[in-house]
Amino acid sequence: MSQLDLGILGNGSFSALVDDHGRIVWCCLPRFDGDPVFSSLLAGEGEPEHGFFDVVLEGCVSSEQRYLRNTAILVTTLRDGQGGAIEITDHAPRFRDRQRIYRPLMTVRQVRPVAGDPRVQVRLRPATNYGARRAPTTHGSNHIRYVLDDTTIRLTTNAPVNYILEERPFVLEETIDFVLGPDESLETAVATFARRSFEETRSYWFEWARTLSIPFEWxxxxxxxxxxxxxxxxxxxxxxxxxxxxxxxxxxxxxxxxxxxxxxxxxxxxxxxxxxxxxxxxxxxxxxxxxxxxxxxxxxxxxxxxxxxxxxxxxxxxxxxxxxxxxxxxxxxxxxxxxxxxxxxxxxxxxxxxxxxx
Known part of the structure; x- marks a missing residue:
């Protein structure tokens, strides 16, 4: 069921909303008033057919969500009934690069095992034309392209591509990275890009918050x-x-x-x-x-x-x-x-x- 206990991702170019189980339920591209790539927030009651991006933990019994202090980086922790747990860290890159602010139409998602032997299922189902239909795909060895009405977006990942296409559950043994953005190849390995983007974005928000004039209380x-x-x-x-x-x-x-x-x-x-x-x-x-x-x-x-x-x-x-x-x-x-x-x-x-x- 849709609910409004949502986390916010963004970078000054676009935004996305994430529910308390780490599902991206709303994201418009190429700007705030664009066609929602993820539209399940408005998909009515019950389980939506498409319009979302989530990482499902098998046997999940609880979830926690928080922002990294003084940042727009969102962390969702999911726990199963067997002592397993995963952590999903989401951010939209925003940092200084080549004497400008780098703020692409991109979401970076890092999923790491925290405890036990968690088994996960990745479901990435973008939609187009305000949820009218699921986006068709093409893929390579490390990426999947989602063809929308007005543009094409690309997922680059070090997770098994066919597991994502088939939505097949697998044991999460190490951190996997997802970069969802423009239909362009990354210049570095996806793990390297995700790690650098996380660190630079965190530093940007730390610095921005440090410059604010804020009261002593609250x-x-x-x-x-x-x-x-x-x-x-x-x-x-x-x-x-x-x-x-x-x-x-x-x-x-x-x-x-x-x-x-x-x-x-x-x-x-x-x-x-x-x-x-x-x-x-x-x-x-x-x-x-x-x-x-x-x-x-x-x-x-x-x-x-x-x-x-x-x-x-x-x-x-x-x-x-x-x-x-x-x-x-x-x-x-x-x-x-x-x-x-x-x-x-x-x-x-x-x-x-x-x-x-x-």
């Missing part, structure tokens, strides 16, 4: 909230989205299910104020530039309540055939609010601009 909660806010930032343009998901119902059975993967100007002041207080200056400045570009591009000074992450003004709303979260549809793509007149947005923009002077 530091852990404030840092975690700051990281989550940063993960809502589409760094290329500076936009900050209201949410990473669409159509999570406001209340069961109401059909008040909206697509919030966009930028609402009425939220801008509060977001910028929080970023300013945190000392997250670059993220704040990027969002201010995004708003400035919207204002300069507006026709006759008219501002909409909501825009896309690359300043799209037209966000035509439609419904798709996903069942919805726990079966509570409809699932909407786009948001009709772009046609609304909400005059409070002008005040929000003016207040947002004041953050440049404090």
């Amino acid at each position: 530091q852990g909660a404030v840092i975690r909230s700051a990281i989550t806010l940063k993960l809502c930032n589409f760094e290329e343009t500076g936009a900050v989205v209201a949410a990473m998901t669409t159509s999570i119902p406001e209340a069961a059975g109401t059909e008040r299910n909206w697509d919030y993967r966009y930028c609402w100007l009425r939220d801008a002041y509060f977001t910028l104020d929080a970023l300013n207080r945190l000392g997250a200056t670059r993220t704040m400045e990027g969002f201010l530039r995004y708003i400035e570009n919207l204002v300069r591009a507006s026709e006759g000074g008219h501002l909409q309540p909501v825009y896309g992450v690359t300043q799209e003004a037209r966000l035509t709303e439609r419904t798709v055939d996903l069942p919805g979260f726990r079966g509570h549809g409809p699932v909407r793509v786009g948001n009709q609010a772009h046609e609304h007149i909400q005059n409070d947005v002008y005040g929000s923009v003016v207040l947002s601009a004041t953050q440049a002077f404090f």
Whole structure:
């Protein structure tokens, strides 16, 4: 059954949501409002047919999940009834490389045995066109290609490829690595890449958290909230989205299910104020530039309540055939609010601009 106790992965280019058993249940590519490669979060009740990526521990009886302190790296521990345990470490690479921030459309997953002789089953089932069908595959000796409607993604791994294709259980004797991203070959061995990416990403988040201005009390909660806010930032343009998901119902059975993967100007002041207080200056400045570009591009000074992450003004709303979260549809793509007149947005923009002077 779908639930909302979810961990967040991201790097400023995309995001993914992971449930408490390590299943990736939501991930849109190539950006926050893209077609979800993993869409099982909105697949209704029961076991989904596709739209997820998980590592199933045979006989699993318990799970624990945590972030590595002051990072966006997620660790899920699964335990079976025979004393076996595995640890799944997930991250989206983000670090400085060649004098720029490296933030690819990529998820790195490392799975290691912790205790006993755990037996696992890897199930990777990307979907396309909002869960309409499972992506067809081609494969080589160390990779599997998943052909989507608009792009192709590649899994590179040191696990047996045929075990993944056939979803065949096997004993996990050593760490296995999965790099899921663009359809490109890695320049190094997958284990080397995964290890370096983990270490560099961890160092990046440590350094970023260290620069924040945070109160003496509740530091852990404030840092975690700051990281989550940063993960809502589409760094290329500076936009900050209201949410990473669409159509999570406001209340069961109401059909008040909206697509919030966009930028609402009425939220801008509060977001910028929080970023300013945190000392997250670059993220704040990027969002201010995004708003400035919207204002300069507006026709006759008219501002909409909501825009896309690359300043799209037209966000035509439609419904798709996903069942919805726990079966509570409809699932909407786009948001009709772009046609609304909400005059409070002008005040929000003016207040947002004041953050440049404090």
